[in-house]
Amino acid sequence: MFGKGKIDIAIQKFNYAPGDTISGNVALTLKKPVNAREVSISLIGEQLITSREKESGLGITGGGIGWSSS
Numbered sequence: 651m652f653g654k655g656k657i658d659i660a661i662q663k664f665n666y667a668p669g670d671t672i673s674g675n676v677a678l679t680l681k682k683p684v685n686a687r688e689v690s691i692s693l694i695g696e697q698l699i700t701s702r703e704k705e706s707g708l709g710i711t712g713g714g715i716g717w718s719s720s
Contacts, residue, residue, distance in 0.1 A: 659677075
């Protein structure tokens with residue numbers, strides 16, 4: 651929750667592959683009217699890759715993906 655109200659985000663699933671379309675609903679509930687010209691939403695995803703190597707044991711590397719829209 652932020653000071654002027656709250657934002658609820660509902661997406662259809664939680665795991666996405668590169669190139670997938672993210673779809674869902676965003677509900678903005680305000681405590682009182684505000685003047686605005688636009689609403690901007692940004693989503694940031696993380697990926698965790700786990701692999702086993704014969705000599706070094708378990709290795710974990712991470713990467714990330716991002717998406718934004720105005």
